[in-house]
Amino acid sequence: MSEEPAPRRRQARGERRITQLLQAAASVFCRTGYSAASTNAIAREAQVSPGTLYQYFPNKEAIAVELGGRLLQQMRETHGLAFDAANLDLPLPELVDAVLEPVIDFNCRNPAFLALMHGSGDIPGRIAEEHDAVHASMLGRIADVIGKFVPSLPADDRGRVADMTLGIVKAGLDLVLAAPEGPAREATVAELKKAVVRYLAPLLEPDPDAPARLTTTPSS
Amino acid sequence: MSEEPAPRRRQARGERRITQLLQAAASVFCRTGYSAASTNAIAREAQVSPGTLYQYFPNKEAIAVELGGRLLQQMRETHGLAFDAANLDLPLPELVDAVLEPVIDFNCRNPAFLALMHGSGDIPGRIAEEHDAVHASMLGRIADVIGKFVPSLPADDRGRVADMTLGIVKAGLDLVLAAPEGPAREATVAELKKAVVRYLAPLLEPDPDAPARLTTTPSS
Amino acid sequence: MSEEPAPRRRQARGERRITQLLQAAASVFCRTGYSAASTNAIAREAQVSPGTLYQYFPNKEAIAVELGGRLLQQMRETHGLAFDAANLDLPLPELVDAVLEPVIDFNCRNPAFLALMHGSGDIPGRIAEEHDAVHASMLGRIADVIGKFVPSLPADDRGRVADMTLGIVKAGLDLVLAAPEGPAREATVAELKKAVVRYLAPLLEPDPDAPARLTTTPSS
Amino acid sequence: MSEEPAPRRRQARGERRITQLLQAAASVFCRTGYSAASTNAIAREAQVSPGTLYQYFPNKEAIAVELGGRLLQQMRETHGLAFDAANLDLPLPELVDAVLEPVIDFNCRNPAFLALMHGSGDIPGRIAEEHDAVHASMLGRIADVIGKFVPSLPADDRGRVADMTLGIVKAGLDLVLAAPEGPAREATVAELKKAVVRYLAPLLEPDPDAPARLTTTPSS
DNA sequence: TATGAATGAGTGTTCATTCAT
DNA sequence: TATGAATGAACACTCATTCAT
Known part of the structure; x- marks a missing residue:
């Protein structure tokens, strides 16, 4: 006692x-x-x-791993709803917006997250693998969403699309973080969203005959 | 003698x-x-x-600088025509194809190029500048092409689009290099091209009424 | 606590x-x-x-600087009184004796001091300056004493005499340290003192009327 | 043929x-x-x-040895007469002048000689010994002259005096070389000669009662 | 004989990691 | 548990010396 x-x-x-x-x-x-x-x-x-x-x-690697894990967890907890929630019914632009907005927000507040993801190349051996866990986790979520939208898509295609989507998002986040806060950053955020929407839109077009309704509205 | x-x-x-x-x-x-x-x-x-x-x-930096310089030069010499040539008249998918194909090819053969570009943040002092020169040079070319296609686009928008495009390309190249050679890599290449085409297509659509001819045909 | x-x-x-x-x-x-x-x-x-x-x-230089500084400080603390004290009233041989004895003693116990002074040419950058400070400090003290004895001596002459005196002392210290401890070293010490006394004696002869028995007439 | x-x-x-x-x-x-x-x-x-x-x-040392040897030889050939010649009959100031003048002159023209003598501390092992040959040679000559003037001086005293004399000369040469060419250097040269004359003069005074004939006449 | 590319042990210095306190 | 002094292998880089040409 x-x-x-x-x-x-x-x-x-x-x-x-x-x-x-x-x-x-x-x-x-x-x-x-x-x-x-x-x-x-x-x-x-x-x-x-x-x-x-x-x-x-136990060592330097472990710090990075733990930090990465916590940040991911934090992201999931704070903003993760985006993925799971009912906004799967939204039209694509709104869906992307709903998902990306908190992600972008989180990365702006926790720039270490991106730094860590980029640095994973420098991280030797076992660490890289654990880091990839973070990556894989995000990939999995994206793939899930895609799977729900286009169940007919073969698994490997789905993986590739998820990879590419995550790549675009990461590249865009780099640009966003590099932009000075203010309108420039807002514009970059908008551009990133456009890139994702445009990339994914055609996937969702069930009928090539029908006019491309779900596609992006006129750009910029 | x-x-x-x-x-x-x-x-x-x-x-x-x-x-x-x-x-x-x-x-x-x-x-x-x-x-x-x-x-x-x-x-x-x-x-x-x-x-x-x-x-x-004379030092470690110089190795990176010389290697980067040579690779860039090599890329320009071998495939640089893509940018300058008359394929500006081609429809977007063909244009992207013409430009990206040699770039992808080069990076597959010289994976150090990408490694160097990613690492340039770690490179101190003068080297970073020179490396940024590589980056800036590619950015400039992309912006030029965009400028020719959409002269009405304001300069800062054009810059942002170029940034985003290069970001997508670099992200895609990472995926391409990570993919095992063979059909998986080919598919990834195709995916990268699609991502770029889709991102840029709306820029070129002067007339929202006209059916979106220049856009990608249904994906995958 | x-x-x-x-x-x-x-x-x-x-x-x-x-x-x-x-x-x-x-x-x-x-x-x-x-x-x-x-x-x-x-x-x-x-x-x-x-x-x-x-x-x-932080680096090799700092070791030499700290060592030199400490030795100088130590010398000042232990034996520095010699210069300042009332022995300015002593006749020259006794004065030289009073001043040199502790200096010689100190250098015998701390041969690194001389090594450092000789090596100061090899020492790059800032260190050399600090080392020169040691040199300059000793020079200044000697010049002060000379100035008190022969106030009529012009400043540049005084400087030259101080330089020469310090030179003789350093050369003599080398010999003293090279000599094996014992009577040989004692004899060398005595020789050094003689050299200094004889060099300085003519400066102090106040009365040109008296037959310049041992000395030079007033110098330069 | x-x-x-x-x-x-x-x-x-x-x-x-x-x-x-x-x-x-x-x-x-x-x-x-x-x-x-x-x-x-x-x-x-x-x-x-x-x-x-x-x-x-065969190695770096050998260069220094050979250079030292040649410079010494050169000095002997060009100016060595000073030592051997009949000026042993001169009064001390003139003798010192006759001997030192060419030595000083030579060292001004060949500053490497002094550099080498000072550096001999840095020179490891065998080399130092060979370098000492140069030193020893000069010492021997000085001791010879002293021996001729004061044959009654015991050998070890003679050695010590020669050591001290050479020490003073070397110290003086450093100052001479450090002084800017022109009147400053001339004054330093004069000071060096005075130091040597004053140091040696008492040796030659066999009889303290007799007026110090051999001593310096008016300086410089 | 002359070259200059090549060597490799050595330098000053850093840093992930351990350990006595 | 916390400290920070201690470690030692490794790094970027140099230089006396050798060797193929």
Whole structure:
């Protein structure tokens, strides 16, 4: 009874430490990229000694993995509804808008997420695989949506389309983050949405004879 | 007459060494990215001592710069016509095909090019500028083509469209290179082309009433 | 109260390490001179890894600067009184004796000091300046003493005499350090003092009427 | 008969090469000191390939040794008379003047000589010994002169005086070379001579009662 | 004989990781 | 649990020296 609070507090303190370290890591990864980020720099940013860092993470890779995982989780929790909800009934532009808006929003607030995804090439061996988990997860969601819209699409086609869609989104997010906040960024966001909508629209056209209703409205 | 062969041979050997070193660098950059690539690893890959590497390049950056420059030059020389030629009269799908086909082809044969473009963020100082030159150059070409097709498009819109287009192409190239050679790769190539065509098609449609002739025919 | 000892011990350890490293550096500088001394050799001599050395000094230069600074400081603290004290009233031989004795003593105990002064030409950049500071400081003191004795001497003459005096002292110190401890060294010390006394004596002869028995007539 | 000229020419050519290399070495040693001078830099300065350098000298040390030896020889040949000639009958100031003047002159024209003597500390192992030969040779000459003047001086005293004298001369030469050409340098030269004369004068005074005939007459 | 490309051990320095406290 | 000093392998780069031509 008298022993219980301690472990709890410890756990709580540990959790805080981890959060603190991951925030520091996010900040450093954003500034320098994964491979140029030093664990000592992360510890310093977290106002913690290197030894402490290694009490919570076995190595540098693990930090990136955990950070990536948490960010993904966070994204899912905060905005993930977009995927699952009933907006599958919406016309494509609105659907894309509903899905992309929170994603874009999240990435603007957590630029480390993108940095990590791009850096995964630099990450050696096992880490890359775990990182790919994040990637794969997003891919899976996209593929699911596509599958629901066009159930007739063969699996490998669906995979390819999902890949391409995610590629476009990532490329667009880069541009969005690179744009200065303000109208320029808004315009870039709009452009990204257009790109996705236009890419996906033809998939949904069940009848080549019918005028292309679902397609994008006139551009820009 | 008796003096000439020596220097020439020397130069020839030097040229060969440089080529050999750049090939090794390309290979290592592909495997590990720029920043994780060590000069010793490059030398080892080239079956050469570190000292030899430094007889031809003053530092690590210079290797990346020279490799990037040569690849760009090579791309321009081999396939650059695509942009300049008369295929501006072609319908969009054929135009994209004509332009993208050699670019894809080149990147398949020289995967280091993409690796270098992705890594350019990690490259410090002057190199980054030169690398950005590559990026900027491609961007400029795309913007030119767009400008010719849609002269009415305001400059900043044109820039954004060029950015987005290049982003899609780079993302697509990543997928193409990641795909195993064979039908899977071909399909990915086709998907990339579709993505570009669909993204650009609406730009060219002056008349929303007219049936969307220039647009892609039903996909897949 | 329970928090204090740790940092203090840490600091104490750090201070010890620095001392240890500087001792090792002194030893290596003595054996090989500044430029031939390698940081790894210094670390090895200090029975420490290279990384540890760099935890306390940002680079090789800094080691020399710190060592030089400490030695100078030490010399000032231990023996510096010689210059300032009332022994300006002593006759020249006693004055030279009073000033030189501790200097010689110090250099015998800290041969690195001389090694560093000789090597200062090899030391690049900022360090050289700091080292010159040591040199300049000693020069200034000598010039001060001369100025007090012969206020009529023009500034540039005074500078030249100080230069020459310091030169003689440094040359003599080299000989002293080269001599085996014992009577040989004592004799060399005596010789150095004689050289300085004889060089300076003529300067101090206030009365040109008195037959210039031993000396030069007033110089230049 | 037809064979003879070739070897001679070869020898002649070889001699020229060596001279050329030693001149280059002198120049580089002067600029950077012995240990910072790279053999490649010497070869470059001599407009010769590194391989050629190593055809004439087995290693870097040998270059310094040979250069030192030649400079000494040259000094002996050009100005050495000073030591041997009849000016032993001159009063001390004139003697010192006669001996020092050409030495100073030579060192002004061949600053590498001094650079080499100072650098001998940096020179490892065997080389230092050979370099000391130069030093020892000069020492011997000085000791000889002293011996002739004061035959009663015990050998070890004589050695010490010679050491000190050479020390003063070297220190003075440093100052002379450091002074800008012109009156400043002349004044420094005069100061050096004074230092030597004053140091040696008392040695020659057999009788403190007798007026100090041998001592310096009015200075400079 | 002369070349200059090639070598490889060595330099100063960094950083992911460990360990005594 | 937290510290930060300590480690040592690795990095980018240099240079005295060798060797194929």
